[in-house]
Amino acid sequence: MIEGSKIFTPYRAVGLVSNDIPLVVRYIKSRKENLIVTVVGNTIHTYGAQKLGLLSVGNPHADPIVAVSADAYHVFTSSNKIIYAWRRGTELKHKYVGHKSDVHLLMPFGPHLIAIDKSNRMCLWDIKDEKLYLDMDFQKKSFEISALVHPASYINKILLGSKQGKVQLWNLKTCKLIYSFIGWDSEVVVMVQAPAPDVIAVGLFNGRIILHNLKFDETVVDFKQDWGKVTQISFRTDGFPIMASGSELGHIALWDLKERRLLSQVREAHGDSVSGLCCLPNEPLMVTSSTDNTLKLWIFDLPDGGARLLKKREGHSAPPLFTRFYGSLGNTILTAGEDSTIRMFSTVTELLNKSLGQASYNRKAAKKKKLNLDTKKLPAILSLSSETSQEKSWDNIVAIHRGKRIVTTWSTHLQKMGKHKLVHDRFMTGDLRSAVATCLNLTVCGNFVVIGYDSGHMDKFNVQSGLHRGTFGNPTAHKQCVRAVVAEGLNHCVISGGQEGELRWWRLKNCRGLKKIDMPEGISKLTLHRDSGLLGVTLEDWSVFIVDVDTISIVRKFYGHSNQVTDLTFSPNCKWLISASLDSTIRTWDIPSGACVDCFIVPVPPTSIAMSPVGDFLATVHTNHLGVYLWSNQACFQHMSLRPLEESFQPSAVSLPSTAADVSQMPSKEGENIEEIVQDIDIENEDEYKSPEQISEELVTLAVLPTSRWLNLLNLDIIKKRNKPVEPPKVPKSAPFFLPTVPGLEFKFAVPEGEDNEDSSRVKKKSSFTYEILSPFGKKLKSGEFDESMKMLLDMGPSSVDVEIRGLDPDTGGSLDLVVKFLDMLEFSLEKKCYYEAVQGYLSLFLKRYAELVINNDLETKRDEEAGT
Template sequence: MPGGSSLFSGFRVLGLYSNHVPHALRYHKKHREFYVVTSVGQCFHTYNVNRLGIVSVSNSLSDDITCLAADRMLVFAATGRLITAFARNKEVVMCYHGHKQEVRLLLPLGDQLISADTGGDVIVWDVQEGDVYLRLQFDPASFDVSAMMHPSTYLNKVLLGSSQGALQLWNIKTSKLLFTFPGWSVGVTVLQQSPAVDVVGVGTATGRIIIHNIRLDETLMSFTQDWGPISSLAFRTDGPPVLASGSPQGHIAFWDLERRQLVTQHRHAHRTAIAAATFLHGEPLLITNGADNAIKVWIFDQEGGAPRLLRSRQGHSAPPTSIHHHGNDGKNILTAGQDGTLQSFSTIHERFNKNLGHGSINKKKEQKKKKGLSYEELRLPAITAFSSAAARQSDWDGIVACHRGCLAATTWNYQRCTMGVHHLTPPAAHKTDIATAVDITTCGNFALIGTSCGRVDVYNLQSGQHRGCYGNDGKAHSGAVRGVATDTLNQLTLTAASDWLLKFWRFKSRKQEDQLKLHAAPASMMLHRDSGMLALALDDFTLLVVDIETRRIVRKFAGHHGNINDMTFSPDGRWLITVAMDCTIRTWDLPSGFLVDCFLVAMAPVGVSLSPTGDFLATAHVDSLGVYLWTNKSLCGPVGLRPLPADYQPSEVTLPGVTVDKSEQEVTSEGVDEGVDDAYESAEQLGAELVTLSLQPESRWKSLLHLDIIKRRNKPVAPPAAPAAAPFFLPTLPGLTPRFTLPTTTEKETQSKLVSWGLMSQRSEFSSDLESLIYTIVSEYEIFDRPVRLLKDCGPAALSVELTCLSSEGGGASSLLLAFIHMIESMLSSGRDFDLAQGYLALFLKLHLRSLSKDPVAMAALLRLSSRLELLIRLLSVCLYLFVFVYIIGLFIK
């Protein structure tokens, strides 16, 4: 295994929808539907607005996308100094080279594309040819281009906004500056065309919104937003004169242009800055996206002009820290992120995704108003550990989570997608204590929570009541609890803590039975309940596997060079998969005690979970918002797993959805070839005394003896008649209604078109091959390999024609009959294609037995063939009797 992983291959990434790049909106005339295009790093996704279902994923680029634009046919994406055009939302059709600095603005305009970079260059491209049509150079110190817009009905005109506040109107066809607007002494961040001709909306860096008439150079009105710079502007076009403005705090303000006042505001529409906001043309729908990894569609159907959320696609706005599969079907993955939310991602389709929300201290709105607390103050910190059980999730909460720096553990309901009603807090606990570990029993009735002071408490999930704690003095350990687990039958409880002890407790009586002293403090632990194997990750980067039945350490693994972040077992308990800060994902084989698979990733993995069905491995990584899926190649075919040496140097594997360069493609292909060599290939024939079937369909040899019956049954009732040729002048019948007459058929046309056998004097390819082998000494099956392959490609009717043509009446010769007998004899002697040999021989004797009886040489060959057939039939009958005997003995034993 010179490179890559022999066990897992990248499949796709879940939970990535948007980033800080403003989206692009397209309208498809044929489909009569709007599509929104969002960037997710090195590629972009296309969604339909009606359902927000993903339509396509583009090919990956070499770098992250910095800006997007789209017209009727193409999608343009800028990565650094390169601009790429995509057709059909996926394929790269053109690349535009010419910028010396990073491109930050794109504007499609008819057959041209206008781009601006950070160095002050504005280039007009010919979209079809990819040539530079016009290049404008600006000094960033005096006019730094920060916004671009094409004014409606202004042919070949482009309005440029600068960070210094001035505006310039250019004619890109004549390369002339038409007018310069002095501006308002503040930087321009957004330029947006209004539904009225000559009127433009200007957003500034100070939060001021200016509605300006560029034809008269007159400011019509202005508004001031208190949330900082204007990040986006959008005019409503379905009737009400409303302007929407976005802010860096994620708030959206709506302004009435007739009354010149604020209509309403929507706070916390996104958790980060509003990257772009766009009204659909002629519809009361607003589309927004942001760096919080969310796309949202808002509808204006409420009184007062306030919007409500119609549909959304959102993932984690901060990297996930813990992931686990929920349920036994392996289709849903629960993830907890640094943003404090708990979400569920479906591996089947995005419409099954769930957002369980953010934990809060008090969910009642009335008490929020009474206390006067802000939204951020009521939110709980991020989840550090959680456990889920699907056994009783329809009756009560089935998820328990621990939060960073909090003593109380929260419950969550998966089916209602909300936070639960219980806050599990141990009695008589100190305020500085923190919940560190949690586990739910298999039955789903109890939750065990370990704290930093060494307590392990038991709670009833239905009522949320405290049911007791482990230890005589109320403490199970003298250090912080790092892991809690219960067995399948709720008889045994296992706890591990920073005091270097692994303790075994009776679940019901909560009395200690045994303890195991470790050589280092455990960081985490994982129990595979079906096999009774407990995995412990220690602070010295080693792994221990403990058998909870014998309570002994059965395996010890060393190889990681960083903190072990997470681990998971395979469904059968054979493999232990671990991830660590050394950016490696390792698979340990427990029966043999060796490392069998190891590969590197670019970002350190912090969470891992293998599905209960064993088909997908899910990983979460540092500084990445997605959940990455890897397919288990052992379920698709044979995989050669070999023990890796102690000094094995793993190679890096690209994460799913990221570009693979040429060097890594070569390494991957070498790894695939290595795996193919390990696969077992069956031989053509295992032994001379055995018989092998051909694996051909039964219709190829079973129907050979009944071809005459099949032809008689399928014979047409009337012979096929050729359509009558229409004459130049069509004759009609006499009468009031004109009707055409058909020409009468002649006797020559009714004659048979069948060709006699005498006219077919040309030999077929099969007959020619047999004729070339007439004087060959028959010793091996390979001599007749080509004729047999030709017969295998023939259907029953074609096979009957080939065998009929072997006789002299069909254009053949008696020597061909003898050669065919030799071919059948070689097939029987080799033991291959036994069923085909029987079928071919039966049809051959049915057609030529009368002529063969007059040839003594052919009869001698048939006698030798008969003796060989008798021997094979006796062998088969003995095998059949032995099989029946063994089957009857087996029935008696049962």
């Protein structure tokens, strides 16, 4: 049995930001930035507070994460009964095993970690040694732990809150109960240390917020929010006595501690319960997260001291129902779903994700009242159709809504909902008022949209003006509900499928009927591949047919699904037809052979699938899941030989992709930029600069010279001979003015000699032959300054290096001492592990010139004798 899929492998999920686990804020000193850690399913996301950009994605856990906490060095996560300690969000450093039930509360406590599981057991772990330091059991009936906090300046002490409303102060070093507070007859949800010493803020289930002094056991301030349970509490530390609290309705309250009153409130800050809330240290900023899959950054700059939304990252707050790729590059995915919003997700980077807004009957009124959950909101979007041809001219997306007869238009260029709501006058009165739009399709030119209804009617509208331009059929196009409609690529005809099983062809220009085919069962969905003219037809008996649009004939029949087929998509080359079903299977059908070549099971039934226009990804959305899941097509990266599956084939299950890109499963193309998919980034500790001298202690360093400066030294004679000019240089007719120079390596002008100079005689004295003629390099080498002489040699060109090495010869002005010191210089550089490639080139040229001299003479003895004489 083949494990998983032969074609598709999990790549990553997009559109997931946060869930019901509270966020954690960490300050990284080396980056001088606060990092925000959120939980998404079985992974953690790390965002930078400056731009709220996604920095890294943690490695996926085997089970969903139920608690997260962090200190200056680690991020702690608990999944099932195991606790993990991560560095940089991706590097697993420690693992703590020993709990008998799921761990739901975590808190770092100096060099230890406090963990409380659902069996009401508290464990104190040594972070470094991974050993259990303390183990305590509490009685659930009398004291079930629901919150904990370490009071500032209380050494070795911890404050525990319970669902019974009681609070206890424990000394963990002596394992003794120091004091038991009476409580407030309501479940303690959250406890936070206040800026004032000995004061703890306690958030209760009944909406009360208590600021309690532990030293005197007295309540300092008692607030009450009318929005139900207090989910989170945080304090500003930038000089303003403000406390922020979150509620389960998504509202945020700001309390003035000095005046002891409600200062401001942020209504509907989130569409669901505020799961995470934290004021950034010493900054007028506040970050919040929610179960509505959003992460928001607020700034306190309003005149009344309130908070204003500064940045946000968000995805669908309810499961998406429909997805399609937008454009021809395959970098953008369009999705729509239960939250009545249309979103654009980028497969390249999270920064390119966009929201087109929420569908509303009166968008201006809803925006004016700032109602995210207004009563004017339209129901869920079931299907949409888009084109790119007129995206900057007018609206280029049309969508239908659950149980509604109107069709809305949207613009990707303006990133908002359009002004048109398309509906025919016949549906405004009479028995047809209950008609519902069931399908639609936008023509390839972007000018017209064809809409089908459950009453059997089918209309054509102009997208630019919103006017009705024709009706198909007389009076209806089908006897029963119109289930699907598609427009072919040349704008010549429109194909519609009805519940009664008829597949009809219509002329787009005059809306007249052309031909029809009777299918064996009712039609539920149509998918057209415009380039090839092949039409995928899904029937109510869970079978899939392929119809040739040009010849109007059935060319393939596929059977295999055991439940309703939810969506179809063609591969770009029209070689495969991919189908998804409520039986949780995704099948790939080979159209030329007419056989199923791949099948795998996903944990949750898919509701919609789409294939990328370039064929590299398959996008799927699933029931009760907020993300869009990408699957990598292995056929784009390697040759695949697929065979038809046997009738007895049993598909295996494949888990959904996590938010971390699985690079190992997807070979990269040449020239592909994989910066956005590689997640193992050191975001906490930047690499320190090391000089070549520091690196050479561990590694060998290079001179980093051009290869022409050292690689061709052995062949320098051949190169000069090859580059020698064919004709000798010609002397110009009138020689330019020039000053005489002294021959040699160093450029110097010749000093004119006087007529009465005594040394003008051409007969040289014998004493002139007893001194060495040394260049500046030779002088440095002779004095033993090997480092300086090596640097001088590195600055020279190949010809100059050859001249200097030739000048070491005793017969040309050098000496055996210079020859030995040249070797000592090379040895000195090798011991320092520097200039490795240059030293090899110089040594090769030296041996080429002086190999015979080295073999025939003992250089050390000769040098000593020469020095003695």
